[in-house]
Structures are given as structure tokens and as C-alpha cells.
Amino acid sequence: MFKTLACTALSTVCLLFVPLAWAAVERETFEVFVTIPTADFYVLPVDPQLVQREQRLGYNPVSSELSPLRAQFEVKNVGGAIGARLEAQPYLFNGKDRIDLRVTFNQQELSLERSEVVSTVDARPGRRVPLEIVAIKPPEDYQPGHYYGTVSMVFDAIAPHF
Numbered sequence: 001m002f003k004t005l006a007c008t009a010l011s012t013v014c015l016l017f018v019p020l021a022w023a024a025v026e027r028e029t030f031e032v033f034v035t036i037p038t039a040d041f042y043v044l045p046v047d048p049q050l051v052q053r054e055q056r057l058g059y060n061p062v063s064s065e066l067s068p069l070r071a072q073f074e075v076k077n078v079g080g081a082i083g084a085r086l087e088a089q090p091y092l093f094n095g096k097d098r099i100d101l102r103v104t105f106n107q108q109e110l111s112l113e114r115s116e117v118v119s120t121v122d123a124r125p126g127r128r129v130p131l132e133i134v135a136i137k138p139p140e141d142y143q144p145g146h147y148y149g150t151v152s153m154v155f156d157a158i159a160p161h162f
Contacts, residue, residue, distance in 0.1 A: 076126035094145030
């Protein structure tokens with residue numbers, strides 16, 4: 001009889017705590033993705049957050065200067081050089097005032113015309129190269145406001161010349 005009462009009491013106690021254990025549930029959901037480039041040609045930022053998030057150019061009120069944006073890219077083209085161009089003139093705009101931007105890739109200033117930015121010798125084995133985006137200070141200094149803009153670059157494989 002004692003064993004039966006003990007088993008019943010133990011079962012009752014266990015059943016009382018089961019709902020408490022199941023009530024504590026946490027769920028997390030997040031996006032996961034990957035870009036796997038071809039082995040023959042790629043131009044990828046070392047930090048993928050560079051192209052996934054808005055980038056800030058810091059403003060120094062003492063010197064009235066904007067800090068440049070600097071990043072590194074991994075590049076490769078087993079079939080020749082790498083060319084680059086801007087898709088549109090890069091600038092920041094606040095609805096009234098504009099701040100033009102200078103974009104250099106591997107120390108080559110980019111324009112709307114395609115130019116070679118990585119030579120065949122450097123592109124064939126692959127290399128890490130710098131990107132720099134610098135604000136061009138207007139003659140009348142920077143005007144107050146919230147500025148936004150887009151820098152859009154196009155990279156392509158340049159076939160070797162024989």
C-alpha cells in the first residue's frame with residue numbers, strides 16, 4: 001500500500017511540473033545566405049556587410065571634414081584583367097544640397113567610362129585590392145542636413161590582348 005501511495009504521489013508531483021517545463025519556449029528566426037563565386041572571375045568585398053548595409057561617412061565638426069569609406073575586395077580573373085566603371089555619378093543629396101564623391105578602386109579613380117583597374121598579371125592568381133570613397137568638399141563648405149546616396153560600380157572581365 002505504501003508503494004502504491006508513493007508512486008501515485010510521485011506521479012502527481014511530476015505531472016504538476018510538466019506544464020512549467022513546456023511553457024518556457026524561445027524561437028529565433030533569421031535569414032541565411034551565401035554567394036559562391038565562380039573560380040574564374042569574381043570581385044567580392046572582404047566584409048560582406050559593406051554591400052548589405054548602409055555605410056556612414058563620419059563628419060568631424062572641428063575640422064569640417066567627412067571621413068572616407070575604405071574597404072578591401074578580393075578579385076580574380078583567370079582569363080585577363082578586370083575592368084570597372086561607375087553606373088552613375090556618385091553623390092550624397094539631402095533634397096537641396098549635393099556632396100560629390102570620388103571613388104577609387106585599386107588606386108584607380110572610377111568614372112562612367114570603363115577602365116582597367118586590375119592588370120592581367122595581378123588578376124590571374126587573385127588579389128586583395130582597396131576601395132576608397134571620398135567626399136569632395138564643396139567650395140561653400142558642407143551644409144547641414146541628412147544626406148543619402150548610392151555608389152554603383154560595374155566590374156567586368158577583360159580578355160587578354162594578343
